[in-house]
Amino acid sequence: MLLSPRSKSKSAAVTIITTLVAVVSALIINYFHYQYRSVIASEKEGLTIAANYLDMYFNSRLTGLKFLAASNSVKKLDIDKARHELYIASNVLGFRNLVLYDPQGKEIIGLLTTPANSYNRNNVLINDKSFQTALEGRSVVSDIIIEENIADAYVSLRVPVLDDKGNVAAILSARVPTSDIAAGVPRDYIRERGYVFIMDSNGNIVDHPRLVDVYNEHSVFKEQISNMLSDKAGAVVIKSFLDNVDKLFIYTDTVYNNWRVVVAVPVNIVYGRVLVKSLDEGGNILFFILCLALVYGVWRQNRQHEHEREQLRLERMTCVNQLAAGIAHEIRNPLTSIKGFIQLMARRNDRPPRPEHLEIIVAEIGRIDNLISEFQMLARPPKEPVFEKVNMCKLLQDIAFLMEGQLHDKHAELDIKLPTLGCVAFGDVSQLKQVFINLLKNAVEAVPDKGKVVVAIGRQQGMMAITVEDNGNGIPQEIIDKLGTPFFTTKENGTGLGLSVCYSIVQSHGGKISVSSQTSQGTTFTVLLPAAVDDSVLPTVDHQCTFSV
Structure with missing residues (x-):
């Protein structure tokens, strides 16, 4: 089915509007995604600072242990001298339970600053992952170690002691309580309503604002955060089991021990x-x-x-x-x-x-x-119109007497239907007379022998409406559109200037002329003119009279 030009235009407009809405929506969505990524990037900056502080915390202590492991007394396993150096290092670096182990995990020298019952002297470390890493000649930080309860949890810093040939002769180990680790991570860089927690490479929580609650429900929490261990850095939204609130978890790794430092922010805060x-x-x-x-x-x-x-x-x-x-x-x-x-x-x-x-x-x-x-x-009109109150009833009657001769020649009838009031318009008398003489003349010429012309006064659109109606052959629509054009005429001897002048005069009076016509039935010219509000000062014609010539 073929579409009309109007339907095609409407369809094109709908398509354009839909496309614009889609483009604007896409731009808005992309803009909010950009801002979302910008907020996450801002949170990551604070998180990175916290992770760097944690790395520096471990790096400074591992460096101190390395210097201690490189001393002659420790390298040669001179127990008395080595014990003295371990004591000094423990006081300077704040280590607890500074111990020197042999490659089989047996204690050689031990400085215990925690109660004896909280540390197992006979602990065999040969199967410990961090101990094995140290035996390979690398310094390492162990995952969290919990012997009795979470409050006494700690991690071990392990540094290999190398002999003169470069072989691992012993392992120097220092215990660091998790409370000390938490104190070494700044929170100033984390924005309000967010908090930081730390977990080791096995997903065990090292530090958390609600550490006891998390520890008691460790299996549930570990299941929620397990995805963080597969990537070194990223962000994920999880409904926290602690308060049943959707939170954005942004995480990054550390250098020495593959831990994760995580910042948690409620999703609604992020969107805000x-x-x-x-x-x-x-x-x-x-x-x-x-x-x-x-x-x-x-x-x-x-x-x-x-x-x-x-x-x-x-x-x-x-x-x-x-x-x-x-x-x-x-x-x-x-x-x-x-x-x-x-x-x-x-x-x-x-x-x-x-x-x-x-x-x-x-x-x-x-x-x-x-x-x-x-x-x-x-x-150019002969002169500017001089506006005054014009009694249109009297003016039309005067014109009717002027047209008597032409009407008689055609045996035509002219009916003028005039009201008793509302006949007063504002205008120039001579110019308005010229307009209606021209219109009546055209109407008389258009009617057949014994035809009829009707003139009436009414109100339309708040203006006075004077209609001149004839029962002639009518005017085709394509010709109506050209009426008023200079030199356009359908008469044999016409110039087409008369109607042009009429249109110009009515327009200068603030009015307009409209034409309606039906073929073989006649034509009606309607002239709209500004009407006077008060017409009581002027004499009126006979009430509702019909004037026939």
Whole structure:
């Protein structure tokens, strides 16, 4: 099924609007995603600082242990001298339970600063992962070690002791309580409503604001955060079992022990920060868009004015061409007649000119004079209209008497239906009389023999409406659209200037002329004019009279 041009235009408009909405929606979504990533990046900055502090905390202590492991007394396993150096290092570095083990995990030297019952002297470490890493010649931080309860949990820093040949002769181990680790991680870089926790490479919680609650439900929490161990850094949304709130967990790893430092922020707080950030920057973006829109509006308005000026220039040129062609055509016909008769007189110079020839010449000159007069009225009204209260009932009756002769010639009837009040309009009497003489003249010429013309006064759109209706053959729609155009006429001897003058006069009065017509039924011209509010000061005609000629 073929679509009409109007349907195609509507479909195109819907497509354009849908596309614009989709594009704007995509831009808004991408913008919020960008702001979301920006907020996450901001949280990651604080998290990275916390992770760096944790690395520095372990690095400083591992470095101290390495210096201690490189001393001659420790390398040669001189128990007395080594014990003294371990004592000094323990006081300086704040280590607890500084112990030197042999490669089989047996204690060689031990400085115990914690109660004896909290540390197993006979603990065999040969199968411990961190101990094995140290035997391979690498310094390492163990995962969390819990012997009795979470409050006494600790990690071990293990450093290999190398002999003169570079072989591992012993393992130097220092215990660091998890409470000391927590104190070494700053929280100042984490924004409000967020908190930091630390977990080791096995997913065990080393530090958490609610450490006891997490420890009691360790299996549940470990299942929730297990995905964090597969990637070194990232972000994931999890519903926390502690408060049943969706939280954004952003995590990163550490250098020495593959631990994870995690910051947890409620999702609604994250979205709130995204919104605030978007509004802050959105104001600038909106101001920029408004500036662009203003510039575009000014540019578009200038373009439109230029286009309108060009259209007006083209219309004027077209009008000038039409006027020139019309004037040339209308003047050429009488000039041709005048020229012919003058040439005839020249050939018969021995005879006096015939009176009928002179009459034709005078008539043709008069025709040219009338044409020029009508053209002058079209181009420039004789004078500016002098507005006053005009009794339209009396004016139409006066015109009816003027039209009596033409009506009699056609045996036509003129009915003028006038109200007793509401007949007063604002206008120039002489110009309005010219308009209605022209309209009535055209109506009388349009009706057939014994035809009828009806004139009535009413109200439309808050204005006085004077209708001139005839029962002639009617006017086709394509011709109605051209009425008022200079030199457009359907009459044999017409110039097309009369209606142009009527349109110009009515427009200068702040009114308008509309035409409705049906073929073979007649035509109605409606003239709308500003009506006077108070018409009691003027005499009125007979109430609701029908005037027939």
